Amino acid sequence: MKERQFLSIIQGTLYCVCAVTVLVVAATVFILLPEGVTQDENSTEPVVGVVDVEAKKDDVWLPPDSSFIPKASNAALVAYGKELVSHTAVYLGPRGKVMTISNGMNCQNCHLKSGTKPFGNHYGAVAPNYPKFRARSGTIENVEKRVNDCIERSLNGQKLDTGSREMKAFVAYILWVGQEVPKGSIPKGAGLWELKPMDRAADPAKGMYVYQKNCLICHGENAGGEKFPEGIEWKYPPLAGENSYNVGAGLYRLSRFAGFVKTNMPHGTTYEKAVLTDEEAWDVAAYINSLPRPTRDLSQDWPDISTKPFDHPFGPYADGFSEQQHKYGPFEPIKLASKKNN
Numbered sequence: 001m002k003e004r005q006f007l008s009i010i011q012g013t014l015y016c017v018c019a020v021t022v023l024v025v026a027a028t029v030f031i032l033l034p035e036g037v038t039q040d041e042n043s044t045e046p047v048v049g050v051v052d053v054e055a056k057k058d059d060v061w062l063p064p065d066s067s068f069i070p071k072a073s074n075a076a077l078v079a080y081g082k083e084l085v086s087h088t089a090v091y092l093g094p095r096g097k098v099m100t101i102s103n104g105m106n107c108q109n110c111h112l113k114s115g116t117k118p119f120g121n122h123y124g125a126v127a128p129n130y131p132k133f134r135a136r137s138g139t140i141e142n143v144e145k146r147v148n149d150c151i152e153r154s155l156n157g158q159k160l161d162t163g164s165r166e167m168k169a170f171v172a173y174i175l176w177v178g179q180e181v182p183k184g185s186i187p188k189g190a191g192l193w194e195l196k197p198m199d200r201a202a203d204p205a206k207g208m209y210v211y212q213k214n215c216l217i218c219h220g221e222n223a224g225g226e227k228f229p230e231g232i233e234w235k236y237p238p239l240a241g242e243n244s245y246n247v248g249a250g251l252y253r254l255s256r257f258a259g260f261v262k263t264n265m266p267h268g269t270t271y272e273k274a275v276l277t278d279e280e281a282w283d284v285a286a287y288i289n290s291l292p293r294p295t296r297d298l299s300q301d302w303p304d305i306s307t308k309p310f311d312h313p314f315g316p317y318a319d320g321f322s323e324q325q326h327k328y329g330p331f332e333p334i335k336l337a338s339k340k341n342n
């Protein structure tokens with residue numbers, strides 16, 4: 001009898017312990033449930049732009065997944081815009097089926113993953129900030145103007161008619177990417193990585209070695225790239241030569257090129273695990289941007305020359321530094337001087 005009593009006390013205690021454990025676990029899961037996957041209780045719809053918890057730790061904003069496009073009110077246009085960003089050459093390149101106005105590159109070659117990759121030049125800062133004043137043109141630019149800028153410079157082409165279905169689609173998609181971002185803010189991970197400056201000039205000769213070791217296997221001899229066998233899109237896009245971006249493009253500025261490469265190249269690299277050191281990125285940028293490429297008349301750019309970025313490689317300048325130093329650095333003295341003047 002005593003034994004039985006003893007056993008039932010033990011049993012009771014065990015039940016208690018179990019119940020408490022279950023409660024504690026449930027409460028913990030509930031409290032730790034990451035914000036991104038919490039669901040609105042009144043809705044069975046998943047939250048748009050559900051985020052990856054790992055990436056959220058350092059506050060990097062992730063653009064919405066393209067599987068949400070069909071939910072947009074202008075879904076067909078947004079979907080066409082994504083297609084144009086991803087396969088520009090098929091529609092607008094030298095053998096394009098809609099128009100032949102650009103050099104055969106895809107927007108996605110530089111705006112990775114259809115313009116949605118963190119620190120891969122994504123479009124998340126466009127919807128909340130345009131129209132905006134840009135010093136390069138000295139005017140307030142809308143999204144159409146900015147898209148045409150990349151077509152005329154990065155794709156070395158002719159601008160699209162603002163009323164065209166293609167332009168409307170580009171704009172619809174780019175705005176869709178950043179639709180959730182609060183007005184006036186720049187989400188972390190938009191655009192390009194800012195590298196630490198070097199105290200020396202970037203060196204094309206050193207950069208050539210970086211290129212041979214890390215890039216040549218894909219981008220090829222003379223950085224001329226390689227096309228897919230059908231001959232329309234690039235398997236490995238050109239970094240220099242007649243099919244590449246022209247001297248008016250963003251990547252022709254050393255800090256833009258180096259920042260892009262640091263977090264994205266060799267292909268597959270992410271900002272969480274860069275392959276090149278900052279020095280290697282600066283030097284390979286110097287090497288590539290010392291190679292021949294298409295030119296462009298830039299005489300209308302930066303009507304106020306004092307607003308030229310430190311690494312804009314064409315004078316005249318408001319400071320006393322040479323075109324050579326504005327192209328390759330060292331940039332710190334230039335930045336310091338411009339701070340003093342402002």
Ligand code: HEC
Nearest residue numbers: 105106107110125126146147150154191192245250251256
């Ligand atoms: C050769 C590389 C390259 C290609 C190809 C390219 N771009 Fe760009 N684009 C850039 C760079 C570099 C920037 C400026 C990024 C910075 O300074 O942070 C930029 C900026 C932009 C911006 C402004 C982003 C912002 O946050 O203000 C838009 C919009 C844009 N590009 C659209 C396009 C579209 C559409 C295409 C294809 C028709 C395209 N780009 C093709 C390199 C490229």
Ligand code: HEC
Nearest residue numbers: 108109110214215218235236237238239261265266267284
């Ligand atoms: C494994 C192959 C591979 C390697 C290695 C590689 N790239 Fe790329 N690179 C690509 C591909 C593919 C793209 C286009 C990405 C896309 O469309 O999604 C690209 C795009 C680029 C672009 C933007 C588009 C353009 O043509 O201007 C630049 C700049 C670039 N790479 C530079 C480099 C540099 C510098 C290195 C060496 C540090 C490098 N890449 C190494 C495959 C590679």
